[in-house]
Amino acid sequence: MPPRQFDGSLVRAVRRRRDMHQRELGEMVGVSGATVARWESGQDFPKGEKLPAIASALGQPLDELFPHEGPPDLQLLRCDAGFSVSEASEIIGASRVPVSNAESGRRRLNDNYVQPLATAYGVTEDELLSAQDRSFGIRPASLRDDQKAAPHTIGEKINFLLQYGLTGEEALSDAEIARLVNHHVPAAAVTAEVIAHLREGTVTEASDDVRAGLARAFEVPPWLFGDDAELTPLVREFLEAIRFIGSIHQGQVLGLAARGNSEGLSVEMMAGINRLVGELRHKLPEVQDGE
Template sequence: MPPRQIDGSRIRAVRRGRDLSQQQLGNMVGVSGPAVSRWENGQDFPKGEKLPAIAKALHTPLDDLFPHDGPPDLQLLRCDAGLSHAQAAEVINASLAPLGNAESGRRRLSDAYVKPLAKAYGVTEDELLAAQDRSFGVQVPSGGGQASGPRTIEEKINFLLQHGYVGQEAPSDEEIARAVNEHAGTAIVTVGDIVALRTGATTGASDAVRAGLAHALQVEPALFQDDAELGPEARQLLEAFRFIASIHRGQILGLAARGNSTGLSEKMMATIGDLVGELKHKLPDVPGGE
């Protein structure tokens, strides 16, 4: 079923109000009259990419005729652009697999596909990436923006350097390069390579380099795989880094010994304590830690 809500009786009522026969509507959107009849009787649904054409033929706003809940995912963007899987695949000169995998949350789109698809769908690249995150179950505000968690190698390195070393000095590029090479057992990166990854000048890395980065920054190797959506444990770990770092910087008020006068309840304080205790073994050593 398409990602929009389809009410066959609503299609029938609007069609009759426009004084169109089922065959006439079918001709306008490229289907048969019996196909329209099946839609109106609830025996079948029009393909998602047909909905914009139906709304246009009936002179009715798409969202009014076929409403949907929440911001769009990749499938909704494609369908609202009036493109089938095959037509969208032609845009990126690829098979159906990349689109199918991305829309079903199995494998993300190659970076090379983002710009042409965004243009074809009539959205910005950020909006397309936000829709892709939603296809993978990541909640992103309707205006796009950063997903809940870093996505690229550059974002992951900088996130971990910023949030993962509470009360400690984060490793330098030289230290990261040395740790990566030690993990690999041979010299596979230079300091310049690490700088290029950290600044986004280089966007790809071999599996050995990814594993070495995970070792150097004390996280699970899966975190550095581009095509793997972050699991709940990895996302929890990243949020714990961010949360504990914000406490350390004083951005979360009411936790100091002066009396918690800013509104955090005893229950919330206990929850925070439990969270820190549960995640302590996953975090880099912090002052006072075991």
């Protein structure tokens, strides 16, 4: 799940509308005015647990000032409650390890920690456990927003890749998609009209040759255009990685705050994200074949 988006220029605009100095905002959230200046200029980003205090100080709803997509995981619950990892650890009387492990999907919380953390975060135990599932990459298929986020039909996948494709180039036309499909897989013999019908949903079936050609045209693994009405968590993870990088290309993601990151999107981080996508491309077909 993407973190809350932080736009320093928006924070600056809201602060100025309230006739508030950077020093005043800093005092209200427990940092210096210079720190606020770095946030607003994009040189730095606040930790996730600071976002509720910033929104409150500026008199803005948290979800409007710092939006995020989808239901929360454990880290977002903690940050939205205004707790650091150390503070959350104090609540359960433990070191930072149990909280950090659960948030990073390495080891689940001890049952004894669930109730006190749920109370501190202001959620039910079931909500906390659902958030923990999401930290481990488990997303119930019944969640409406999750269904919307994951394309199922061939047309939905084409539209998804046109919107979030990794190259950052202009979207391909139906004619160009057809040309690429026929170039890579001559046996497909698909037309621009067929591509348009697929994208519109008036046609939902396609031959294996067309599917293979679409995968080559969009430079994605062939299984992505398979007939998979039930998408696995790993496939969803791959699609979310595409969506995340596509959002970066479009300037929609301006900083990583809800994850406790204070450095924003560095060149190294972007390289790491791209490496992740590359690894998933090779990893996922093997997992799928073994199921």
